[in-house]
């Protein structure tokens with residue numbers, strides 16, 4: 001696993017350098033859904049600092065088992081409103097906010113805990129019926145509405161584009177997310193920074209970096225194929 005992580009870090013560095021970006025502006029999120037806590041611990045010992053989880057219950061157990069580690073936990077799965085309170089308890093960044101109702105619930109739960117919850121807006125760049133995320137056309141309005149919530153801070157955008165074996169086919173979706181981020185940035189919404197772009201996985205993270213990714217979410221290339 002250490003070799004895998006070093007290899008990914010090297011590939012991130014090379015991808016950054018080939019498009020004149022500073023490698024330290026790209027952060028690796030190690031996606032550990034279905035991976036047992038002891039293997040996640042090994043990944044942290046091998047140099048990972050951010051852990052991504054998709055399911056609340058699974059994450060709760062793992063976060064408890066690994067509470068001695070100095071890491072960031074990111075929620076990257078679909079979040080139901082009735083689980084928002086757990087997400088606020090557990091996660092430094094929630095990548096998957098796609099409605100004002102969910103954002104309001106997160107705000108309410110964060111207020112109760114005296115927390116400012118960092119979030120990303122998930123955009124369904126491929127307009128796939130099976131995927132979560134707000135449509136591109138509605139994202140600016142959602143960011144504006146969310147900006148009014150006192151206990152939620154929008155940090156950027158996330159996408160899970162359609163799956164293609166060839167990374168070049170995914171590039172337009174990554175580009176669309178970056179262009180949308182730039183448009184929202186230009187709107188200069190008070191309190192909104194919009195620097196983060198969460199995009200790119202095992203099969204396509206170098207393309208995502210070329211299109212501006214600041215958070216790449218990688219599971220398989222670290223831990224191997226999931227069961």
Ligand SMILES: *Cc1c(COP(=O)(O)O)cnc(C)c1O
Pocket residue numbers: 031033054076077160201202203217218219220221
């Ligand atoms: C599982 C998952 C990943 C990681 O995918 P790999 O192909 O294993 O790198 C990234 N993002 C999300 C939202 C995921 O659910």
